[in-house]
Amino acid sequence: MPNGDVKRWPGQEALSRVGVPRSLLVLDTVLMGSLATWAVSDAYVSGHFDGLRVALPAVLLALGAFLVCAFQATTRRRQLPLSVGVLVALAAVGWAALTAGAVVMAAVLLIAGAAMAVERLPLWAGLLCAVPLANIFAIRIPEADGVGIAIIMAGILLGGYAFRLDAQARGAGFRLLAQERAAREAEAISAALAERARIAREIHDVLAHSLSAQLVHLEAARIRIERGPEGAFRDELLERVTAARGMARSGLAETRQALSALRGELTPVEEFLREIAAEEGADSVVTGERLSMSPEVSQAVRRVAQEALTNARKHAPGGRVRLLFSYERSGVKLEVRDSGPTVHRGELSESGSGYGLLGMRERAELLGGTLETGPEGAGFLVRLRVPV
Numbered sequence: 001m002p003n004g005d006v007k008r009w010p011g012q013e014a015l016s017r018v019g020v021p022r023s024l025l026v027l028d029t030v031l032m033g034s035l036a037t038w039a040v041s042d043a044y045v046s047g048h049f050d051g052l053r054v055a056l057p058a059v060l061l062a063l064g065a066f067l068v069c070a071f072q073a074t075t076r077r078r079q080l081p082l083s084v085g086v087l088v089a090l091a092a093v094g095w096a097a098l099t100a101g102a103v104v105m106a107a108v109l110l111i112a113g114a115a116m117a118v119e120r121l122p123l124w125a126g127l128l129c130a131v132p133l134a135n136i137f138a139i140r141i142p143e144a145d146g147v148g149i150a151i152i153m154a155g156i157l158l159g160g161y162a163f164r165l166d167a168q169a170r171g172a173g174f175r176l177l178a179q180e181r182a183a184r185e186a187e188a189i190s191a192a193l194a195e196r197a198r199i200a201r202e203i204h205d206v207l208a209h210s211l212s213a214q215l216v217h218l219e220a221a222r223i224r225i226e227r228g229p230e231g232a233f234r235d236e237l238l239e240r241v242t243a244a245r246g247m248a249r250s251g252l253a254e255t256r257q258a259l260s261a262l263r264g265e266l267t268p269v270e271e272f273l274r275e276i277a278a279e280e281g282a283d284s285v286v287t288g289e290r291l292s293m294s295p296e297v298s299q300a301v302r303r304v305a306q307e308a309l310t311n312a313r314k315h316a317p318g319g320r321v322r323l324l325f326s327y328e329r330s331g332v333k334l335e336v337r338d339s340g341p342t343v344h345r346g347e348l349s350e351s352g353s354g355y356g357l358l359g360m361r362e363r364a365e366l367l368g369g370t371l372e373t374g375p376e377g378a379g380f381l382v383r384l385r386v387p388v
Contacts, residue, residue, distance in 0.1 A: 009075075009122050011171040011175070012171075015120060035108050036065070039105035042105070046101050060096060060105060063093050064094070071083060071113075071116060072116075080122070083120075090109060091113065091136060094106045110134070113129075113130075118160030118163075119163040127157070226238065269293070276306060282322060283323065285322070289327055291327050300363045304363065304371070308323075309323070319338045322338075336381075357371075367386050368386070372384075
């Protein structure tokens with residue numbers, strides 16, 4: 001056996017009994033209960049405990065059980081001096097039970113202490129503690145000679161060492177299982193990132209390229225219309241082409257933002273909110289200490305802010321728009337409110353599919369958040385709360 005194994009504590013998994021099947025735990029509990037019942041009943045049957053000594057077996061058993069539990073706790077914390085002290089106290093209780101005539105109880109306590117010492121302590125310390133405990137029991141067996149005492153002590157020590165090997169094997173299996181689970185999770189994350197990268201490439205090659213081409217053609221159309229003869233028709237056509245160009249530019253910006261999210265290259269959300277608020281001519285305020293948030297939460301905040309600002313531009317033209325984003329104790333809050341329209345809305349307010357608010361609410365609920373929308377004074381309020 002390597003010298004390091006003699007000095008080393010058993011693994012933390014072995015000391016904490018992690019990974020023990022529930023059926024085995026139940027069986028251990030039943031076994032301990034049976035031994036305790038046998039020990040107490042044997043003590044009373046022996047006739048040594050009557051009168052003022054009638055409660056002594058129960059007291060000794062309760063004290064021994066407490067010391068066994070204390071030993072398990074101190075070894076889990078790897079406190080060697082304290083663990084040895086608990087074993088000394090357990091040996092004293094076992095000796096007292098043996099002296100008082102509770103032989104079975106003494107056997108249970110002393111054998112359990114010796115086996116646990118080998119199982120749970122560094123092997124050198126476990127053997128130094130287990131030998132005296134086993135010897136206290138063995139030398140009090142009347143029929144045992146020197147060879148018998150040695151055989152009994154060897155059996156107790158080998159039993160404790162078998163428990164030690166079993167616990168270490170179980171701990172190693174638990175660690176291997178945890179490592180395998182972590183490897184599978186890492187593999188799943190890697191596969192998800194690879195799929196995101198593939199989707200990002202597809203979006204870039206198809207949608208982003210298409211929107212860029214539309215922008216070029218719309219810009220060329222705008223220039224040609226501006227050079228044409230003046231008139232109401234030209235002005236109306238120019239207005240529509242300019243609006244289409246703006247929507248194409250906005251769509252391209254959102255597409256690039258989605259690509260950044262898929263690639264994990266998002267800018268901080270507060271910087272993004274300040275930028276889009278400035279583009280829309282809205283006031284922006286960011287408060288609180290920055291919290292770490294998942295890409296899904298960050299993307300939801302961005303999308304809701306974009307949709308709310310777009311709605312404010314369409315339905316409250318000329319009004320003042322204010323964007324407030326705050327980091328709170330358990331999440332983030334976004335508010336976009338406008339003061340209502342101050343100029344004629346025009347045809348732009350009638351555009352859109354009408355599913356903007358529904359999409360924002362669904363996005364919030366998928367993340368465990370809430371979305372509140374509704375009139376506020378002469379204007380409109382959108383309030384998003386999402387946990388992080």
